[in-house]
Amino acid sequence: MADPTSPGSPRRSGTPSSAGLRRDLEILDVLARPEHAANGLGVSRIAEILGREKSQVSRALKALEAEGMAERDLDSLEYRLGWRLYAFAARTTEARLTHLAAPYLRRLVARLNETTHLCVLRGSAVLTLLSVSPSHAFRGLGWEGVSVPAPMTSAGRVLVSDWAPDALRSWADAWLREASAAAAPHQHIRTVDDLVREVTAIRRRGYAAVDEEFEVGLVGVSAPVRDFRGMIVAAINVSAPKGRLGPHLGEAGRRTLAIARELSAELGHPAARGQTPDQATSDG
Amino acid sequence: MADPTSPGSPRRSGTPSSAGLRRDLEILDVLARPEHAANGLGVSRIAEILGREKSQVSRALKALEAEGMAERDLDSLEYRLGWRLYAFAARTTEARLTHLAAPYLRRLVARLNETTHLCVLRGSAVLTLLSVSPSHAFRGLGWEGVSVPAPMTSAGRVLVSDWAPDALRSWADAWLREASAAAAPHQHIRTVDDLVREVTAIRRRGYAAVDEEFEVGLVGVSAPVRDFRGMIVAAINVSAPKGRLGPHLGEAGRRTLAIARELSAELGHPAARGQTPDQATSDG
DNA sequence: AATACTCGTTGCGATGGCCGCAACAACGAT
DNA sequence: ATCGTTGTTGCGGCCATCGCAACGAGTATT
Numbered sequence: 065m066a067d068p069t070s071p072g073s074p075r076r077s078g079t080p081s082s083a084g085l086r087r088d089l090e091i092l093d094v095l096a097r098p099e100h101a102a103n104g105l106g107v108s109r110i111a112e113i114l115g116r117e118k119s120q121v122s123r124a125l126k127a128l129e130a131e132g133m134a135e136r137d138l139d140s141l142e143y144r145l146g147w148r149l150y151a152f153a154a155r156t157t158e159a160r161l162t163h164l165a166a167p168y169l170r171r172l173v174a175r176l177n178e179t180t181h182l183c184v185l186r187g188s189a190v191l192t193l194l195s196v197s198p199s200h201a202f203r204g205l206g207w208e209g210v211s212v213p214a215p216m217t218s219a220g221r222v223l224v225s226d227w228a229p230d231a232l233r234s235w236a237d238a239w240l241r242e243a244s245a246a247a248a249p250h251q252h253i254r255t256v257d258d259l260v261r262e263v264t265a266i267r268r269r270g271y272a273a274v275d276e277e278f279e280v281g282l283v284g285v286s287a288p289v290r291d292f293r294g295m296i297v298a299a300i301n302v303s304a305p306k307g308r309l310g311p312h313l314g315e316a317g318r319r320t321l322a323i324a325r326e327l328s329a330e331l332g333h334p335a336a337r338g339q340t341p342d343q344a345t346s347d348g
Numbered sequence: 349m350a351d352p353t354s355p356g357s358p359r360r361s362g363t364p365s366s367a368g369l370r371r372d373l374e375i376l377d378v379l380a381r382p383e384h385a386a387n388g389l390g391v392s393r394i395a396e397i398l399g400r401e402k403s404q405v406s407r408a409l410k411a412l413e414a415e416g417m418a419e420r421d422l423d424s425l426e427y428r429l430g431w432r433l434y435a436f437a438a439r440t441t442e443a444r445l446t447h448l449a450a451p452y453l454r455r456l457v458a459r460l461n462e463t464t465h466l467c468v469l470r471g472s473a474v475l476t477l478l479s480v481s482p483s484h485a486f487r488g489l490g491w492e493g494v495s496v497p498a499p500m501t502s503a504g505r506v507l508v509s510d511w512a513p514d515a516l517r518s519w520a521d522a523w524l525r526e527a528s529a530a531a532a533p534h535q536h537i538r539t540v541d542d543l544v545r546e547v548t549a550i551r552r553r554g555y556a557a558v559d560e561e562f563e564v565g566l567v568g569v570s571a572p573v574r575d576f577r578g579m580i581v582a583a584i585n586v587s588a589p590k591g592r593l594g595p596h597l598g599e600a601g602r603r604t605l606a607i608a609r610e611l612s613a614e615l616g617h618p619a620a621r622g623q624t625p626d627q628a629t630s631d632g
Numbered sequence: 633a634a635t636a637c638t639c640g641t642t643g644c645g646a647t648g649g650c651c652g653c654a655a656c657a658a659c660g661a662t
Numbered sequence: 663a664t665c666g667t668t669g670t671t672g673c674g675g676c677c678a679t680c681g682c683a684a685c686g687a688g689t690a691t692t
Binding site: 082083084106107108109118119122123126141 | 638639640641642648649650
Binding site: 084085088089092095096123124127133144145146147148149150151153154160163226227230231233234235292293294295330331332333334 | 366368369370372373376377379380381407408411412415417428429431432433434435436437438439440441442443444446447450451454455457458459461468470475477482
């Protein structure tokens with residue numbers, strides 16, 4: 065129902081939009097309704113819902129199917145959304161992410177008055193794509209060249225927080241062997257089970273927090289950003305000296321989470337669209 | 349600029365598709381190109397790429413923007429894909445499938461330590477929806493949207509392995525006509541009967557394996573993923589250099605099959621629910 | 633089994649929208 | 663100031679689409 069509802073009157077002229085495009089999108093809109101996306105709909109039913117001629121709907125759907133925007137079940141003759149919509153979005157999410165994230169990071173900066181980062185996972189390292197400071201905004205390679213071991217940072221833990229335990233195990237295994245030798249001072253996560261426990265807590269809480277683990281005197285929080293599939297594709301991170309951010313770490317975490325949800329919604333994450341800031345990280 | 353993934357010839361007549369729809373989708377296709385998605389494109393450049401009138405492109409983009417399928421940067425006047433596309437994509441079956449499959453692919457990676465893919469059939473090509481690598485440099489370069497000729501890959505053969513022989517014949521016929529000209533070096537399947545035999549073997553074995561057929565030095569296995577109706581909707585694929593995966597190809601195939609069965613069970617496939625013939629439970 | 637109903641597709645004529653050319657407005661560079 | 667961009671907008675002719683209606687196919691009803 066109703067998230068992409070067409071705002072104006074459907075077939076009233078006045079908008080400069082092309083009529084054919086609008087008709088096609090109305091049809092796709094109906095196919096995208098949650099109650100219909102799973103089952104599919106027939107031509108007459110769509111025509112009835114839209115108040116259009118069924119011949120028109122039939123022809124339009126045939127064209128949409130030919131272009132991959134809709135798919136048809138040959139048994140029931142019902143239509144569903146097609147693969148091409150996915151292909152469009154999938155190729156673009158990362159580029160779109162870096163473009164759209166900036167205003168959200170700025171908003172978070174305005175609320176917390178601390179530096180914020182947009183981070184993704186590359187290999188077993190956390191890569192920072194974008195940083196926004198209270199005064200200046202840096203794009204790109206400032207923090208980028210430095211490969212930060214993922215499990216030590218809140219961003220890294222968030223980025224793997226929707227992984228299954230055994231995938232988490234094999235991923236963290238290599239790192240833990242090296243880390244056990246180095247043994248950082250405040251390192252809280254020393255075994256795989258520690259990581260699994262921490263990740264479970266992150267899932268429940270919605271955001272991750274580290275306290276002087278990565279660097280002495282530094283605290284930080286991170287919240288996951290999900291794309292239209294519901295997969296975690298990035299993390300928004302806030303890092304600051306413990307003396308400044310420490311007392312408000314919980315509040316910072318909740319605000320980071322809220323901003324991350326807004327960004328997720330803009331990326332098309334269905335569960336995050338206009339939801340209350342608690343409950344439901346989509347699903348598991 | 350010779351984009352291999354771009355759909356059929358732009359202004360070819362003969363398809364019953366509406367001209368306006370095709371034009372709009374061509375424009376969106378250009379906007380979705382990875383090399384352009386980051387920066388965005390102007391009207392003239394799109395018109396030049398497509399060989400269309402810029403007035404037409406300008407008007408079409410205005411309509412697309414009004415409908416939320418494209419967004420415009422008011423400073424540079426460049427267009428990007430719009431939010432509505434992502435809302436649609438989130439409702440696609442592929443999006444749900446990808447979301448559900450990701451943990452299973454990661455688990456398979458944890459066991460085999462090789463890159464795994466989730467593939468679906470699109471026409472006569474195999475489209476990769478998601479790739480997960482052992483170093484977890486997923487989100488890597490160029491996975492989704494890349495399509496390869498189906499009968500040459502293990503994934504493609506798995507995806508058609510529940511088709512009736514005559515359907516298989518007519519499907520492979522078109523491809524074989526093209527492929528006979530190209531004639532890849534290690535191509536084992538040269539006639540329709542070869543394909544039918546291979547598919548029969550796949551059905552009996554449960555998974556497919558290719559040995560340097562698609563690419564020299566590359567071996568791979570694939571297993572089918574079925575939905576609640578028992579139909580094959582996707583394939584899980586593992587590909588790696590022959591020197592690494594070759595000796596354990598059989599084991600990799602059985603493990604891929606086991607994971608694919610688990611995913612099928614989650615999709616509601618009744619036969620895969622309790623009874624897994626080759627069950628490799630617990631750790632690895 | 634025959635009927636009546638629903639569903640989806642397809643001809644066909646009239647009409648309305650789109651195509652392409654060209655002029656126009658807004659910048660920026662030389 | 664002139665030129666070269668880029669993007670937008672009139673305008674006429676042509677063509678694709680709209681809506682009606684008929685048709686084939688499948689299914690429930692009698």
